[in-house]
Amino acid sequence: MPDASGSTVALQRALDVFLQYLVAEGAHVVFGVPGGLLHPFFEGVERHPQLRLVVTKHEEGAAFMADGYARTTRKLAVCAGTAGPGATNLLTGVSCAFADGVPMLVLTGQVPSHAIGRGAAQETAATDMDIVGMFKPVTKYSAAVESPERLAQHLRRALRLALTGRPGPVHLNVPVDFWSKPADEIWFDPKTYRPTTHLFDRTAVAAAAEKLLRAKKPTLLVGSGAVTSGAEEHVQTLAELLQARVATSPRAKGALAEDHPLSLGVLGFAGHKQARQTLLGTDVDCLFTIGASLNETTTFNWNPSLRTGKTLIQLDIDADRIGRSYPVDVALVGDAQTILVELVYHIHRAIREGASPGSEWSNEPPLVRGHERYDQPALRTSDAIPLTPQRWRADLQEALPEDAIVFSDIGGHMLFNIHELCVKKGQKFVINLGFGSMGHGTCAPIGAALASKRAVAGSAEGGTARTRVISIIGDACFTMNGMELITAAEYRVPVVWIVENNQMHGITWHGSKLVSGGRPMESIRYQRPLEIAAIARAMGLPAWVVDRPQQMQQVLSEALSMGAPALIEVRVDGSISPPLGDRAKTVAGFKGHET
Numbered sequence: 356m357p358d359a360s361g362s363t364v365a366l367q368r369a370l371d372v373f374l375q376y377l378v379a380e381g382a383h384v385v386f387g388v389p390g391g392l393l394h395p396f397f398e399g400v401e402r403h404p405q406l407r408l409v410v411t412k413h414e415e416g417a418a419f420m421a422d423g424y425a426r427t428t429r430k431l432a433v434c435a436g437t438a439g440p441g442a443t444n445l446l447t448g449v450s451c452a453f454a455d456g457v458p459m460l461v462l463t464g465q466v467p468s469h470a471i472g473r474g475a476a477q478e479t480a481a482t483d484m485d486i487v488g489m490f491k492p493v494t495k496y497s498a499a500v501e502s503p504e505r506l507a508q509h510l511r512r513a514l515r516l517a518l519t520g521r522p523g524p525v526h527l528n529v530p531v532d533f534w535s536k537p538a539d540e541i542w543f544d545p546k547t548y549r550p551t552t553h554l555f556d557r558t559a560v561a562a563a564a565e566k567l568l569r570a571k572k573p574t575l576l577v578g579s580g581a582v583t584s585g586a587e588e589h590v591q592t593l594a595e596l597l598q599a600r601v602a603t604s605p606r607a608k609g610a611l612a613e614d615h616p617l618s619l620g621v622l623g624f625a626g627h628k629q630a631r632q633t634l635l636g637t638d639v640d641c642l643f644t645i646g647a648s649l650n651e652t653t654t655f656n657w658n659p660s661l662r663t664g665k666t667l668i669q670l671d672i673d674a675d676r677i678g679r680s681y682p683v684d685v686a687l688v689g690d691a692q693t694i695l696v697e698l699v700y701h702i703h704r705a706i707r708e709g710a711s712p713g714s715e716w717s718n719e720p721p722l723v724r725g726h727e728r729y730d731q732p733a734l735r736t737s738d739a740i741p742l743t744p745q746r747w748r749a750d751l752q753e754a755l756p757e758d759a760i761v762f763s764d765i766g767g768h769m770l771f772n773i774h775e776l777c778v779k780k781g782q783k784f785v786i787n788l789g790f791g792s793m794g795h796g797t798c799a800p801i802g803a804a805l806a807s808k809r810a811v812a813g814s815a816e817g818g819t820a821r822t823r824v825i826s827i828i829g830d831a832c833f834t835m836n837g838m839e840l841i842t843a844a845e846y847r848v849p850v851v852w853i854v855e856n857n858q859m860h861g862i863t864w865h866g867s868k869l870v871s872g873g874r875p876m877e878s879i880r881y882q883r884p885l886e887i888a889a890i891a892r893a894m895g896l897p898a899w900v901v902d903r904p905q906q907m908q909q910v911l912s913e914a915l916s917m918g919a920p921a922l923i924e925v926r927v928d929g930s931i932s933p934p935l936g937d938r939a940k941t942v943a944g945f946k947g948h949e950t
């Protein structure tokens with residue numbers, strides 16, 4: 356059969372063709388748990404010189420790790436599980452990736468094609484438990500491959516959808532007998548099957564440029580779409596050019612360095628008062644949202660003050676998010692980086708032709724920095740024992756590497772992380788707030804660190820693994836998915852986990868007090884104290900306990916210097932409430948807005 360260039364192709368196994376596509380897409384690691392009905396694929400990955408198989412302890416961990424790999428590299432990641440439970444165990448992790456627009460190829464096994472519909476063990480075909488159907492609502496494409504010849508065609512379609520427009524996961528289900536069958540494809544260059552062009556509307560860009568130049572109090576709200584698109588530098592250029600103040604959504608925390616003079620910090624969930632007062636106030640005359648979906652966690656339950664009296668310019672790659680909650684004046688549909696490049700070009704040209712940005716922000720007092728920026732500054736400098744959650748984070752801040760990638764899991768610790776950390780230039784903050792699954796922050800850093808280690812190994816530094824991935828998680832997140840720390844130890848993946856131990860589901864305990872007239876739910880405090888550091892040591896990780904002020908700096912630098920997985924347990928005063936804000940009202944079903 357001829358290939359795209361017209362030459363004739365020798366027959367190869369479907370498996371070889373499939374793996375060649377993964378290599379061409381730069382997806383060098385496959386995360387998963389091998390099993391009979393996907394065995395040929397796993398074996399093929401293990402034997403392939405350019406691929407690496409990472410066997411996790413649970414398929415959910417595999418999906419989370421693939422997500423962490425893709426979120427930090429902006430490249431496709433791969434996870435796989437065998438038929439039946441191996442496949443269903445992937446679902447939560449895949450849903451996380453779908454909610455946050457993370458590109459991922461998900462592969463599941465199937466009984467041999469001749470046995471489909473006859474009740475084979477672990478059969479999950481459309482005639483039975485429909486695994487393809489289960490993945491449909493949480494992927495951009497979910498298909499059962501019906502013949503070996505069609506495998507590559509399905510794969511190309513899956514890759515095109517995963518990596519075009521708003522990225523996301525895709526799923527293929529493959530009968531076990533297909534892998535060894537002949538296939539005659541050599542159509543491997545990604546440029547031949549998925550577009551790399553980025554579209555934008557020039558008229559809309561010109562309209563936005565004009566409104567932004569004219570604004571007296573231009574303000575940007577940056578969301579995770581800007582991070583997905585790699586537009587952080589472009590955001591900074593635009594903000595400086597316009598002298599616009601900048602808030603981020605919780606998920607995009609750090610998209611503009613939070614110590615930048617124009618940074619307002621985080622708007623919404625556990626955010627900062629400067630951002631809240633500015634964006635909900637009456638000063639701002641033009642608000643430009645960049646890849647922010649304007650969901651509950653950023654908008655204080657869709658507070659109308661965010662929109663009142665302002666010109667609203669909304670940029671999103673997904674047309675369905677434009678004008679979903681607030682009417683827009685200018686809609687910009689497309690990739691954030693592409694549109695910001697064009698917008699900056701327009702603004703530069705207008706300035707060259709005599710226009711000058713109308714920003715009057717410089718007439719206002721400069722934004723507050725230091726401890727005063729946070730809601731409870733006294734708790735950041737407190738010497739109290741047990742430690743306050745604020746104090747050890749202020750200590751941590753002093754010792755964070757300049758290029759740290761900080762993950763957070765879901766819980767009260769996440770609210771403290773969003774509020775109390777200052778993410779600086781060169782650092783990244785990663786959180787799965789779209790789906791909000793516990794365990795993501797525990798496992799995803801392993802994928803990120805593997806990707807980072809690979810990048811270093813391929814560089815002139817010659818493979819020295821310096822740890823830059825740090826994950827701050829809760830004790831209950833640790834007990835839910837913490838077995839993957841064994842995976843990290845086995846593969847020597849350099850991540851430092853900091854487990855904030857308050858001996859309970861802190862967010863639920865404090866939230867329950869708020870919604871039930873001061874009476875907390877007691878069943879979520881542990882019956883026996885949890886010894887996190889001891890459990891970590893049993894899993895093969897060096898571990899430290901931090902329980903005093905000023906101790907974190909030294910312990911973190913020791914943990915980072917190991918170049919291997921390590922854990923720090925921080926014992927804190929659990930009675931201090933995380934910044935719950937409007938979330939508690941949502942839980943209680945209230946519709947009120949906090950201003």
Ligand SMILES: Cc1ncc(C[n+]2csc(CCOP(=O)(O)OP(=O)(O)O)c2C)c(N)n1
Nearest residue numbers: 766767768792793829830831832860861862
């Ligand atoms: C998979 C999953 N199950 C349940 C929840 C609901 N939930 C959110 S946070 C939380 C408790 C987190 O406890 P911990 O990790 O100790 O963090 P803390 O709030 O104490 O800081 C629960 C049960 C969730 N988000 N994800």
Ligand SMILES: [Mg+2]
Nearest residue numbers: 829830859861
């Ligand atoms: Mg806890």
